[in-house]
Structures are given as structure tokens and as C-alpha cells.
Amino acid sequence: SQKIEQNSEALNIQEGKTATLTCNYTNYSPAYLQWYRQDPGRGPVFLLLIRENEKEKRKERLKVTFDTTLKQSLFHITASQPADSATYLCALEYGNKLVFGAGTILRVKS
Amino acid sequence: EAQVTQNPRYLITVTGKKLTVTCSQNMNHEYMSWYRQDPGLGLRQIYYSMNVEVTDKGDVPEGYKVSRKEKRNFPLILESPSPNQTSLYFCASSTHRTGGNTEAFFGQGTRLTVV
Numbered sequence: 240s241q242k243i244e245q246n247s248e249a250l251n252i253q254e255g256k257t258a259t260l261t262c263n264y265t266n267y268s269p270a271y272l273q274w275y276r277q278d279p280g281r282g283p284v285f286l287l288l289i290r291e292n293e294k295e296k297r298k299e300r301l302k303v304t305f306d307t308t309l310k311q312s313l314f315h316i317t318a319s320q321p322a323d324s325a326t327y328l329c330a331l332e333y334g335n336k337l338v339f340g341a342g343t344i345l346r347v348k349s
Numbered sequence: 350e351a352q353v354t355q356n357p358r359y360l361i362t363v364t365g366k367k368l369t370v371t372c373s374q375n376m377n378h379e380y381m382s383w384y385r386q387d388p389g390l391g392l393r394q395i396y397y398s399m400n401v402e403v404t405d406k407g408d409v410p411e412g413y414k415v416s417r418k419e420k421r422n423f424p425l426i427l428e429s430p431s432p433n434q435t436s437l438y439f440c441a442s443s444t445h446r447t448g449g450n451t452e453a454f455f456g457q458g459t460r461l462t463v464v
Contacts, residue, residue: 247389271450282353282439282455283392290450328392330453335399336407337382337443337453341391 242266243340245329254349258319262312262329262340269331272305272312277326277342286327287314319347351376355440355456362430362463370425370459372440378454380443381423382407383415385436386458392439398423430463437461 275283302315326342382397394407398417414426440456
């Protein structure tokens with residue numbers, strides 16, 4: 240079965256710095272990978288989708304990379320702000336399902 | 350406004366008492382699914398549906414039932430709830446039938462406690 244690993248420890252960074260979150264996966268080669276943001280007690284909100292033939296995708300201060308050889312995606316937030324503090328989830332297509340990692344908590348301190 | 354609506358938001362029930370959590374979407378999406386979220390385990394898919402009258406098991410289907418009689422509705426049924434089903438539940442929908450190559454829209458969540 241598919242296994243997705245995200246850093247279980249929270250990432251604490253200073254405001255203005257770049258946050259980098261990692262998503263590793265095994266046992267599969269997904270055609271798509273997605274990133275979501277989740278605030279406490281609320282549903283995940285879609286951020287970005289990247290396809291296997293795309294190396295990198297950007298949206299405002301967000302950047303996602305997808306390395307199918309390493310089986311890894313990196314999610315970057317540049318010029319981070321306290322409002323970026325949340326849990327970030329990666330998800331990938333597995334058959335007819337969308338499978339999620341457990342998420343990484345990001346805390347941005349002012 | 351495009352949205353996925355779940356009800357109720359909070360529910361406390363007793364072991365064995367049948368309950369239904371409703372989910373409705375207004376975006377004409379084909380694909381709908383249910384997840385449960387537990388600390389340290391992330392979101393785990395319970396059931397999914399690729400279209401009306403088409404449902405299939407996710408990764409943790411035991412103890413749950415679903416139905417898809419209409420495109421907009423996808424209720425989650427717990428015939429005989431047990432304490433290990435205490436969790437935060439999310440309904441989600443997306444346009445594509447496989448659910449993977451388009452964004453998923455999530456409901457607000459239902460926090461269920463079974464005592």
C-alpha cells in the first residue's frame with residue numbers, strides 16, 4: 240500500500256524566512272501530488288497541484304517541486320508570515336483514491 | 350457559494366445507537382469521499398463514490414456504510430457506533446471521477462464522540 244511521510248515534528252521559523260516542508264512517498268508513482276493547508280478544527284483547503292511531468296509549480300509565495308526519481312515533493316513558503324502558521328498536508332492519487340500524509344505543523348514567529 | 354456542507358458539526362452518542370452524518374455539495378461534483386482524522390494518523394479515507402450509485406471502500410471502511418442515491422448527497426452511516434469511531438470526520442468532493450487530479454473541497458468537519 241502507499242505510504243506517505245511528512246515531518247512529524249513541527250517546523251518553527253522566524254517571520255520573513257522561507258519555510259520548506261517535505262513529503263516523501265513509497266510503493267507508488269503518482270501522476271499528481273497535491274498540497275493542502277489545514278487550520279485547527281477545520282477542513283483542509285487546497286493550495287497547489289503538481290503533475291508528474293512538472294518539476295516545479297508556483298503560486299504567489301508558494302512553490303512546490305516534484306522529484307519522481309527521489310519520490311519526494313518539497314513545499315516552500317517564502318517571506319513567511321505568522322498567518323502562515325497551520326498544518327500542511329500532502330496528498331497523492333493512488334488508484335481511485337486521494338491519500339494524505341499526516342501533515343507537518345508550521346509555526347511562524349514574529 | 351461553492352461549498353460542501355456536513356451536519357451535524359458536533360455529535361455525542363452512545364455505543365450502538367445508529368447515526369447518520371449528512372454531506373451535501375452544490376458544485377455538481379462526481380467524486381465524493383469520507384475521511385476520518387485522528388491525531389498522528391492524518392486523514393484516512395473511509396469510503397468514496399465516483400458517481401451516483403457507485404461507491405467503494407477506502408482504507409478504513411469497517412463499521413461504516415455510505416450511499417449515493419443523488420449526485421449532491423453522500424451520507425455516512427454508522428449502524429452500531431463504537432468508542433473507537435470517536436474521531437473528526439470530513440466529507441470531500443471534487444470534479445474528476447478518480448479524485449486525484451483536481452482539487453478536493455472539504456466540509457467543515459463533524460466531531461463525533463461515542464461513549
